[in-house]
Amino acid sequence: MxxxxxxxxxxxxxxxxxxxxxxxxxxxxxxxLAFAPLDPGPGALPPADSLAAIAVTSARGIEAAVPFLSPAHYALPLHAVGEATARAARAVGFADTHAAEGDLIALAAALRAAIPSGGEVLHLAGRDRSGDLAALLQDAGIGCRLVELYAMEPxxxxxxxxxxxxxxxxxxxxxxxxxxxxxxxxxxxxxxxxxxxxxxxxxxxxxxxxxxxxxxxxxxxxxxxxxxxxxxxxx
Missing domain, CATH: 3.40.50.10090 (Rossmann fold)
Structure with a gap:
């Protein structure tokens, strides 16, 4: 033991x-670390019809985003960093979910394979991040709209x-x-x-x-x- x-x-x-x-x-x-939701302000989430997919790097991103998502957002493909985050997305109503292999590099690779050049991804994220998803997608011609929805305070x-x-x-x-x-x-x-x-x-x-x-x-x-x-x- x-x-x-x-x-x-x-x-x-x-x-x-x-x-x-x-x-x-x-x-x-x-x-x-203690969860603290952030208010992104009115209109912070782009309309669903301007997006090819949603990307999420933690289950807390899903939790914090729920008050701001429209029914049309739930119809978009959602790419999660791993299976636990994908499960959290399915639990709140996302049907078309895809789980990467557990880190940001794998998530970016999955998005590059799924999203054509010229498409834009909405990244639902925390304030403090260990990587830059937008940078990993840039050379594939994929845009990335970052919206910070929560902080994890020490x-x-x-x-x-x-x-x-x-x-x-x-x-x-x-x-x-x-x-x-x-x-x-x-x-x-x-x-x-x-x-x-x-x-x-x-x-x-x-x-x-x-x-x-x-x-x-x-x-x-x-x-x-x-x-x-x-x-x-x-x-």
Missing amino acids: ARVLVTRPAPAADRSAERYRAAGHQVHVAPL VGHLPEDVRAALSDGTDPVLAPVYSRRSAQALADVLAAWGDRPPFRFLAISAEAGEPLTGLGPVDLAKTPDEAGLMALLPR
């Missing part, structure tokens, strides 16, 4: 914690009860990280925790794990999804 710290934002943190507990691990939950600390529980033991704490942004939030918290226990990080990708370099070993998942992270846990 391993000690696992889940710091991804709620409600995903609770779903992940249940999976780790079901696998027999001791789990502590402490989201380090919490800045671990709850005292979680710190105390993690400090009570000598085995390394295993911390799965799902994005570069969440990894940076964790790195900032750990850098300020002088007497922290040893940590081992499980990163969904090399980019996600990079902020944690120097704070403990970083193991990379073989697949960019939660199953890949769970495969890194001791059995």
Whole structure:
């Protein structure tokens, strides 16, 4: 049994914690990023008839976009960064959904294959992003309209009860990280925790794990999804 710290934002943190507990691990939950919707203003989303598709890089982008989408937007093809985001899109009413292989490069490749030159994609996104989808589509002649709909604000600390529980033991704490942004939030918290226990990080990708370099070993998942992270846990 391993000690696992889940710091991804709620409600995903609770779903992940249940999976780790079901696998027999001791789990502590402490989201380090908090969801904050942004108001894009009137007319921020272009009309559906000017678009070839919608692109989404997180389920939170779907959640934040719902108040601003028209029925015609729901009829457009939606390309999601991965299957979890595609499921979130289907849950709110998108029927024509396509899941990429879990990162921005794969999403861009899927869009380049599906959208003819001259088409425009609406990117429903957060304020803080680790890549530039528009730049990845530019040389294919595909336009990309970015609309920022939410922010993930750093919490800045671990709850005292979680710190105390993690400090009570000598085995390394295993911390799965799902994005570069969440990894940076964790790195900032750990850098300020002088007497922290040893940590081992499980990163969904090399980019996600990079902020944690120097704070403990970083193991990379073989697949960019939660199953890949769970495969890194001791059995």
